[in-house]
Amino acid sequence: MKGILIAILVMGALLAASVWVSVSVWTSMDGGEIAFSMSWHGWLALTLGVVLTTALGIGLMALVFHSSRSGHDDLDDDA
Structure with missing residues (x-):
């Protein structure tokens, strides 16, 4: 059971990191304004x-x- 919890935490951390990198790259390329227009x-x-x-x-x-x-x-x- 402890192994499953660690796996879930690791996958959650990887998901959060990938979302953070995606948002950082999107906003650094001036893409943020395009999506809202x-x-x-x-x-x-x-x-x-x-x-x-x-x-x-x-x-x-x-x-x-x-x-x-x-x-x-x-x-x-x-x-």
Whole structure:
């Protein structure tokens, strides 16, 4: 149990460090102003793209698990 807690803390620290570096690089390149000047069409397209891509990934992974558990991926010995 202690090993899992240490792993979670290490992964959390790596996540925080990567977010900090990403924000630092983004703001040092004057990218911070560009993101906030996007029109609502841009934000809508970005949001729909993220949501639909995530939904597609979740749906495809669900099909993979369903196919694996229902026996569709098993070899057919009669062929």
